[in-house]
Amino acid sequence: MIKSALNVIFLASKWQTFACLLEAVLLLINGFHFDKCDEEVATAFSVYCGISIMHALVHKQVQKAEARYKLSQELLLYHMKVPDTEIQHVLEGVNTSETDQLLVEFPRFDFCPRDVRNYALSVQLSMKMFYDLNFITTFQIPEDKLARFILLVQRGYRDTPYHNWWHAFSVAHFAYSLMTNLQLIEKGIITKMQGFSFLIAAFCHDLDHRGTSNTYQTQSSSPLARLYSSEGSVNERHHLSQAICILNDSSSKILDGLSTEEFKECIDYLRDLILATDLANHFRILPHLKRLRSENLVEPANQRLLLSLMITCCDLSDQIKSWKTVQHVAHLVYAEFFNEGDLEKQMGLHPNAMMDRKKACIPVLQIEFLTTVVRPTFEMLVTIFPQTDAFLATIDSNRHQWEEVKESTSGACSGGSECCEFQGGQEECVVPAEDDGGSVQEG
Numbered sequence: 001m002i003k004s005a006l007n008v009i010f011l012a013s014k015w016q017t018f019a020c021l022l023e024a025v026l027l028l029i030n031g032f033h034f035d036k037c038d039e040e041v042a043t044a045f046s047v048y049c050g051i052s053i054m055h056a057l058v059h060k061q062v063q064k065a066e067a068r069y070k071l072s073q074e075l076l077l078y079h080m081k082v083p084d085t086e087i088q089h090v091l092e093g094v095n096t097s098e099t100d101q102l103l104v105e106f107p108r109f110d111f112c113p114r115d116v117r118n119y120a121l122s123v124q125l126s127m128k129m130f131y132d133l134n135f136i137t138t139f140q141i142p143e144d145k146l147a148r149f150i151l152l153v154q155r156g157y158r159d160t161p162y163h164n165w166w167h168a169f170s171v172a173h174f175a176y177s178l179m180t181n182l183q184l185i186e187k188g189i190i191t192k193m194q195g196f197s198f199l200i201a202a203f204c205h206d207l208d209h210r211g212t213s214n215t216y217q218t219q220s221s222s223p224l225a226r227l228y229s230s231e232g233s234v235n236e237r238h239h240l241s242q243a244i245c246i247l248n249d250s251s252s253k254i255l256d257g258l259s260t261e262e263f264k265e266c267i268d269y270l271r272d273l274i275l276a277t278d279l280a281n282h283f284r285i286l287p288h289l290k291r292l293r294s295e296n297l298v299e300p301a302n303q304r305l306l307l308s309l310m311i312t313c314c315d316l317s318d319q320i321k322s323w324k325t326v327q328h329v330a331h332l333v334y335a336e337f338f339n340e341g342d343l344e345k346q347m348g349l350h351p352n353a354m355m356d357r358k359k360a361c362i363p364v365l366q367i368e369f370l371t372t373v374v375r376p377t378f379e380m381l382v383t384i385f386p387q388t389d390a391f392l393a394t395i396d397s398n399r400h401q402w403e404e405v406k407e408s409t410s411g412a413c414s415g416g417s418e419c420c421e422f423q424g425g426q427e428e429c430v431v432p433a434e435d436d437g438g439s440v441q442e443g
Contacts (some may be wrong), residue, residue, distance in 0.1 A: 080155040082251075083147050093124045094131075106173075107180045109390070112321050113173040114166055114328070121156065122169050126150045126203070128332050129176040133185070135196050140257030149252040153203050156242055160211035168203055174317035175202035178310055183387055189297055190307065193262065195268035198307060200254075202314055204243035204270075205277045209235060211336045212343070213280070217347060233278040240274045263347040269307070276317050277306035279373070279435070306384070313381050319374045319398065320391045326398045330366055363406035370399045380406035 035267040048174075076134070105111050106125065112217050116122050130146060175198055184190045190198070198230040210217075217225040217234045228237040246252055255263055275281055282289075289309050296302050310319035353359045378391045 001022070022408070055280050070254055080152055082151045084157075086151065086286060087144050087147045089120070090127065090151070091143055093120065094127050107132070107177055109174075109177050109181065110321070111177070112171070112325050113170040113324060114321075116316075116429055118170070122165070123147070123150050123154060126169065126172065129172065133179060133195060133199065134174065135192070135199070138192055139196060139254075141254045142256075145254050145256070149246065149254045150203070152246045152249070152252050153207065153243075156204075156207045156246065158208060158210065160209060162329070162332040163206045163211055163336065163341075165208035168206055170318060171205060171314045172199060172202040174314040175199050178314070181220070182387070186352075190303060193265055194307060195301065198273060198311065200243070200247075201265075201270050201273035204238075204246070205239055205274050205311070205315070206248075207239045207242035209239065212340045214280075216340050216344065219344070220347065233275050233281065236275050236278045239277075240271055242275065243270060272304060273307055273311045276311050279312070282312050282377075284349050289380055292380065294386055297384070301404060309377070309380055312377055316374050316377060317368060320394045322376065323398055324399045326401070330362060331352060334362055335362065363402045363408075363409065366402045367406065369404070370395055375399075 009046065080371040106128070113122070113125075116125065127143075127147060127150065130141070135141065135281065136143065153168070157168060159161070173274055179185060179190075179195050179198070184191070185195045212234075214234045216222075222234075224234050224238050228234045233239060247255055250378050255266060258266060285305065285308060288305055290304055292302060292309065297306055318325060321329075329414055337355040338357040338360070341351035341357060344355070354365050375392065375395050377389075378395060382389050382392055
């Protein structure tokens with residue numbers, strides 16, 4: 001009996017519990033005794049105490065982790081801080097003649113945002129998107145906060161070959177073009193809140209992208225994978241987290257004019273839209289997307305599916321631009337892919353052929369991508385909005401260009417041979433440029 005009591009005391013680590021059990025031992029010494037039931041109760045109680053103590057310790061660790069995370073976010077935002085003079089410069093430049101000259105062509109689908117090249121001008125044009133769609137008035141957005149928001153988003157993108165600010169700007173431009181040219185809000189196809197969330201998501205969908213895929217994040221057991229891998233869409237969940245961080249910063253709270261319910265609705269749409277940019281999610285809902293028609297868009301569930309389809313089209317919109325842009329973008333994408341392939345080789349892994357600079361044949365891979373991913377995705381959009389059928393003609397034209405490149409480089413690409421050399425950190429593509437494409441330019 002004494003041994004059982006001592007074991008119970010040993011398991012207890014809080015003074016109150018220890019004192020309680022010590023009192024029980026004193027009662028034992030004074031003539032009382034524990035029966036079998038008492039021992040079981042005391043053992044169960046000690047286990048409960050141990051679990052409670054462990055939970056308290058874990059809770060303390062969680063609180064410390066949350067505090068460290070908050071401090072790191074504050075540090076990040078501090079170094080991304082935008083001077084007031086820069087805000088003023090943006091606001092002054094929004095109505096200049098330079099941007100006005102672009103406004104005629106800017107909403108068009110065939111306008112190429114990558115041709116803007118000037119960072120300051122891209123911010124001013126980003127502001128124009130919110131103005132033109134009447135979001136500033138509708139959602140009571142202070143102009144200085146909007147300017148700061150866009151500049152913080154711009155700073156939130158890393159200097160990767162492809163997943164950088166210019167990709168985000170291009171995606172946002174296509175979202176803006178869809179809403180403008182198809183009059184999605186005016187015709188009641190989507191609500192203003194959905195359109196507002198759609199545009200924000202387009203700007204933020206790849207925030208802080210590291211230039212590596214979800215597969216690489218998981219294989220390398222990166223901090224992002226450890227944080228998000230159990231939920232899937234590792235990169236996209238990080239992009240969402242960064243977007244909410246910027247939206248919660250007091251200097252860039254463009255959602256301050258929303259009611260509590262509107263705020264929750266906006267964040268809900270943001271979450272769905274940013275996670276929808278993971279192609280794995282796109283293929284998962286593909287059967288539902290194929291059933292979308294112009295006549296069934298009034299259903300709330302179908303409106304969300306439409307938004308998911310459109311954000312995917314926005315993410316792929318480089319492929320419906322001119323051949324020159326398509327060539328240039330392929331150059332940037334494979335620079336990232338090959339960098340990831342090199343990292344995987346350093347880990348002792350065998351990268352996917354499309355990420356192996358020694359095996360990838362870019363024309364073949366691009367033809368497959370256009371055939372199996374890009375065209376089917378835009379076909380669904382054209383089914384809903386027949387007036388966008390020119391997209392398919394452009395995709396077919398670009399695929400034809402890649403087929404010609406494939407034929408002209410058939411010797412270099414045969415048997416999975418290398419068709420692009422990446423030497424000394426400089427990308428040098430041996431794919432011959434077409435007359436209307438010019439040479440492949442570096443980002």
